[in-house]
Amino acid sequence: MIAGVLARATRALTTPLLPDDCLAFVNPLWSVRVPRGRIVATRPVGPSTTELTLRTGAGWGGHRPGQHVGLGVDLGGRRHWRTYSITSAPTDEHLTVSVTAVPDGSVSTHLARVARPGDLVGLGPAAGGFTAEGSLLMISGGSGITPMLGLLRGGTADDVVLVHSGRGAHVHADDLAGLPATVHRHDSTTGHLRPADLDALVPDWRSRTMLVCGPAGMLETFTAAAAAAGVPCVVERFRPPEPVAAGTGGTVTFTTSGVTAEADAVTPLLRAGEDAGALLPSGCRMGICHTCVGRLTAGAVRNLHTGELETADDGEVVVRTCVSAAAGDCAVDL
Numbered sequence: 618m619i620a621g622v623l624a625r626a627t628r629a630l631t632t633p634l635l636p637d638d639c640l641a642f643v644n645p646l647w648s649v650r651v652p653r654g655r656i657v658a659t660r661p662v663g664p665s666t667t668e669l670t671l672r673t674g675a676g677w678g679g680h681r682p683g684q685h686v687g688l689g690v691d692l693g694g695r696r697h698w699r700t701y702s703i704t705s706a707p708t709d710e711h712l713t714v715s716v717t718a719v720p721d722g723s724v725s726t727h728l729a730r731v732a733r734p735g736d737l738v739g740l741g742p743a744a745g746g747f748t749a750e751g752s753l754l755m756i757s758g759g760s761g762i763t764p765m766l767g768l769l770r771g772g773t774a775d776d777v778v779l780v781h782s783g784r785g786a787h788v789h790a791d792d793l794a795g796l797p798a799t800v801h802r803h804d805s806t807t808g809h810l811r812p813a814d815l816d817a818l819v820p821d822w823r824s825r826t827m828l829v830c831g832p833a834g835m836l837e838t839f840t841a842a843a844a845a846a847g848v849p850c851v852v853e854r855f856r857p858p859e860p861v862a863a864g865t866g867g868t869v870t871f872t873t874s875g876v877t878a879e880a881d882a883v884t885p886l887l888r889a890g891e892d893a894g895a896l897l898p899s900g901c902r903m904g905i906c907h908t909c910v911g912r913l914t915a916g917a918v919r920n921l922h923t924g925e926l927e928t929a930d931d932g933e934v935v936v937r938t939c940v941s942a943a944a945g946d947c948a949v950d951l
Contacts, residue, residue: 645674645737652676652740654688654712656732663788666717666760667729668704673712673740680707680743682771683764683853686714687900687908689739690732692723698741698908699724700901702763702853704789706770715789717760744906747853749826752776754819755798756839758810758831762789764853765830769796778819782810782831810835812842823848830854854903867943871895871951872914880943885921887938890951897938897951904940911938916947 645653654671662668680686680703687698705713718729732738747764753774755765762781766789769777777798781787784805793800801818803810815822823846829839830853843850866882871890878893880886887909890897900908904922917928918941926944927934938949 646672647675649676652678652742654738654740656734656736656738657711658734659732662715662792663717663760663790664786665719665729666715666788668713668715668789669728669732671712671714671738671740677712677740678742680712681748682707682773683747683768684743684745685747685764685901685906686712686743687739687741687906688714688724688728689741690724690727692727695896696739697724698739698898698900699728700741700906700908702767703743704763704766704770706767706772709770715760715763715766717788741900741906741908745853747828747830747851748773749828749849749851750774752821752825753778754815754822754825754827755779756782756810756827756829756831756835758782758805758835759784760788761830761832761835761853762787762793763830765828766792766796768828769798772797778822778825780810780815780818782835809838812839815842826851828853854905865944867916867946869943869946870915870948871897871911872948873951882942883921884942885939886918886936886941886943886949889943890938895951899939902939904937907937909938910935911949911951912936914948914950917944918942918947919944 653674656669657672658670660668685700685702687700689696689698701714701716704715716725716728718726757765779798780801782803782805827843827848827850829836836852840850866880869878869880869886869889874895876893876895878889880889887897887899898908900906913929913934913936915929917926918936919926921940921942927936
């Protein structure tokens with residue numbers, strides 16, 4: 618409301634600047650064109666995990682339960698984007714995400730250990746379709762609990778059983794007790810959670826839709842079990858799968874940036890371009906958020922996850938640079 622009134626009042630006085638530019642100068646959260654969030658609180662929710670509570674600005678378009686959001690932070694003079702699951706309900710006053718500091722992860726370490734209340738972060742649009750209806754069985758491991766929190770707090774379903782596996786102190790351990798679901802905790806120090814354990818924990822699991830988020834091994838094990846039992850299964854990944862196919866390598870030209878990079882057969886175009894000095898958009902860096910996409914204008918690339926070959930001759934081809942490798946010389950409009 619305030620942003621709208623001020624935008625109309627200042628429109629005639631701000632040429633050639635846009636009214637949104639002036640509003641952002643007064644208060645960055647008033648900008649509609651460049652969505653931002655301000656950290657209002659931080660809370661440790663695990664040994665290496667911190668929950669960030671954000672006041673969203675006028676440009677934030679909201680979210681649905683189970684979605685994720687890109688956070689942008691400035692480090693070393695560059696804007697870096699990473700994607701995190703939203704743990705708050707759409708009706709909550711503030712947006713919350715949980716960030717686990719990973720080894721050699723400059724962005725995650727900054728957000729989990731350095732960021733403080735008052736700091737601004739960029740906000741991408743909410744995205745993702747990690748959800749289901751009816752009777753649900755949620756299976757999570759480690760920080761895979763975060764999208765489950767978003768679903769449960771958002772009231773996705775009434776009949777939910779959550780089986781969460783963690784090593785030692787569970788991430789969001791204090792929050793598990795207050796969830797609107799039947800919760801079973803599994804200590805992975807005594808052995809990995811297995812599909813065979815479900816018969817005792819959730820006897821009716823074959824009549825439920827399974828949602829799984831956790832380490833790669835857990836995803837593979839339970840998606841295979843769901844397929845064998847004929848159970849619908851929805852998966853959310855927080856780490857990229859191992860490449861199953863590679864291109865042939867070549868010279869990649871980023872036409873907008875004017876940067877040319879030599880890329881081998883297994884290096885994503887995004888990383889090759891960044892190593893060559895290109896400032897390229899990125900988010901999750903695992904092929905989920907579609908922040909890094911660019912139009913393929915020449916040549917061909919191969920999807921590192923599926924092995925699918927995409928060529929500029931196919932027409933309007935948009936590639937995800939974080940999961941695509943050069944299949945010969947190519948050009949991307951970024």
